[in-house]
Amino acid sequence: MKDWKVIYQYALAAIIVLAFFAVLLVMIFQNISDNPVMNVMVGTLGTITVMVASYFYGSSKGSSDKNEMIKNGK
Numbered sequence: 001m002k003d004w005k006v007i008y009q010y011a012l013a014a015i016i017v018l019a020f021f022a023v024l025l026v027m028i029f030q031n032i033s034d035n036p037v038m039n040v041m042v043g044t045l046g047t048i049t050v051m052v053a054s055y056f057y058g059s060s061k062g063s064s065d066k067n068e069m070i071k072n073g074k
Helices: 002-030 036-057 061-071
Strands: none
Touching: 002 036
16 A cells, blocks of 8 residues: 555656646747746646655655654654
């Protein structure tokens, strides 16, 4: 069960980060930066990307690891 949860978390994080950069590249190369819908999409994906990075490299990951160690009795 734990393996699928970890795979799902990493896959979802990768999809979010790749989507952010894909939309960003489309905006740069198609010159559609004046489209308000695209601006909102980039802002939202940028915020979610920061959340993903904060989870994997911030205190949430450490807390999750600590809880796992306590659960396993290590």
